[in-house]
Amino acid sequence: MRELPDETRRALDIPADILALDELQMRRLGYEVVDRVVEHLTTIRDQRALTTGDLALLTAQLGGPIPRQGSPISENLATLADIALANQQHGDHPRYFARVPGPSSFPAILGEWLATGMASVASSWGGGSGPSTLENITCGWLRDALGLAPSCEGVLLSGGSMANITAVITARHHTGSGIIYLSDQTHSSIKRGLLAIGQPPADIRVLETDQTFRLNAVDLEAAIKVDLENGLHPMLVIATAGTTNTGAVDDLPSIADICATFNIWLHVDGAYGGPAALCARGRSVLPGLDRADSFVTDPHKWLFQPYDIACLFVKLPGALEDTFAIHPEYLKDVAGGAVEMQNRSLELTRRSRAVKLWLTFRTYGLETLDAAIDRGIGLAEYAQYQVESDDRLEIVTPAALGIVTFAGINCDASDHVRAAAQLTQDGYAAVSSTVLKGRTVLRLCTINPSTTTEDIAGTIDRLAQFLTRK
Ligand SMILES: Cc1ncc(COP(=O)(O)O)c(C=O)c1O
Incomplete structure (x- = not known):
């Protein structure tokens, strides 16, 4: 029989389990990730809606030369969660009203995990x-x-x-x-x-x-x-x-x-x-x-x-x-x-993107999903009501499919941009400004069913204060 070349033999001496983690460790790390995500979801109301980091600082915390040797995965998971994933918009935050929120649900998250874990x-x-x-x-x-x-x-x-x-x-x-x-x-x-x-x-x-x-x-x-x-x-x-x-x-x-x-x-x-x-x-x-x-x-x-x-x-x-x-x-x-x-x-x-959506439909059923969407429509109507009740503000476009736009009375474009930036920087909520036929306005997109009427009222009141505090 022909001899295998040395380099082939050396390659085959590399253990087959080189990338494997043992079963207990996989379970422990998996639970650690679950715990982190559940903590994120259950404390989200007390967190900032959006955090934008500093490139140099983030690069220093997350970068450096490509690692030649590995390091403990638990520490790396913590770095990811506490630094990389903390410095972003939380589209699932109940007071994230900017652009288009992404209020994902837990069954859908589980579907995504399962699909990834099983290499769908x-x-x-x-x-x-x-x-x-x-x-x-x-x-x-x-x-x-x-x-x-x-x-x-x-x-x-x-x-x-x-x-x-x-x-x-x-x-x-x-x-x-x-x-x-x-x-x-x-x-x-x-x-x-x-x-x-x-x-x-x-x-x-x-x-x-x-x-x-x-x-x-x-x-x-x-x-x-x-x-x-x-x-x-x-x-x-x-x-x-x-x-x-x-x-x-x-x-x-x-x-x-x-x-x-x-x-x-x-x-x-x-x-x-x-x-x-x-x-x-x-x-x-x-x-x-x-x-x-x-x-x-x-x-x-x-x-x-x-x-x-x-x-x-x-x-x-x-x-x-x-x-x-x-x-x-x-x-x-x-x-x-x-x-x-x-x-x-x-x-x-x-990958199979259907796994999470299938699980969502099966878990909640259409009636619950209908209601969750209807609530988003209602929240924008409530925001319109709040704006109309506030003599510092006026509606620009009425609530439509979960979006409402409004403006400060006697305020100019820069007042609106500043108010949106201030509120977002504050961390209480995130909102967008936009321009409609040349007029700069504030805009709320209210499609997260976990948003409360207090969240809406608190956001609008703060915006009115920022607009009028020149
Ligand atoms: C009406 C509409 N079309 C298209 C897009 C683009 O979608 P995506 O950001 O998922 O690529 C958006 C995003 O907000 C949208 O609102």
Whole structure:
């Protein structure tokens, strides 16, 4: 028999358990992590909503040369929890009202842990039939609960940015390239994505929204007609169901009619607002979701999931596979099954994001989730009531899908930016300022069901004090 080369023998002398931890140690460390997370969740109300660290200090605490030798894992876990993970926004904090909160729930966290611990994979059917089935089922539950067209097929992606652009790539594959229509309230990630996939800037129409920050259907139709007269190909309309700034919902039925008349693909970005359709009050302001050719919603925003998870639905069966399927020789053994999630987007190796969402649906049930979302809508209405009762403040846009904007009376733009920064720096709460048709305002996004009316009142009162204390 041929002798093995020395270097091969040396490599094989390295113990097979080189990376292993013993069972007791794994359990002890696992419980340590559980304890830390439960402590975070149960004391969160007393913690800061957002902490932004200093780069030099954080680098000194976390960096240094790459370790040649290992160090005790317990100490390293503590460094991660107490330094790295303490210096961030806590989107799950009951007084985190900035941008879009991420109020994840404990069942979803457990689902994420389990999926990671068991190396979940939802790529090929042959290699991930269980997780792929979960994804298929969970997307189907969500599709039906949202009232989307029954033929919609889904795929879970990392966030609204990736899901929206995956929809655009699918639409373009089916309709051919052409003009894309958006509004000035379309999320900025979409414009970035369009440019990244080579959409010529001259073929993007950004239409001005009306006074309620909605895409104006009359203007849209007029723009389409001008392009047709000029021999151009209107290809895609991107409407928004819940804008990030104000929670506005575009007039989907009218826009869908226009798209049907001119044979244009209708994509609806419900990354933020979509989950509201799970409850009756949200559904009542979101008519026409079933008319979308493609639809995106982000469970890591308003469906109580930790980052990351977004869901893209496409109405035309097989359209995702037509666009993204690959059939290389090295995947033949595992391909060709019932659901090939690897063929529904640009992601090949992909963890199962469905585990946490499936566990959330099964644990709480739709009725509890409906109520938790409804509470978020109600909290913004309560915030509006508080602002209206305060003679230092005025409403700019009324509560809509969990978002309300307001301003200080006789205050200028810098007063608002300063007030938001001061409150956030204080640590009591985190809020955003934004600009609406040139006016700088304060904005609360109230989708965390654990927020109390006292949290809202305390935040608004502090903001009013900061605004008026010049
Ligand atoms: C309406 C809307 N679309 C898209 C996005 C982008 O989503 P993500 O940050 O998950 O990529 C957001 C984020 O806030 C959003 O509010």
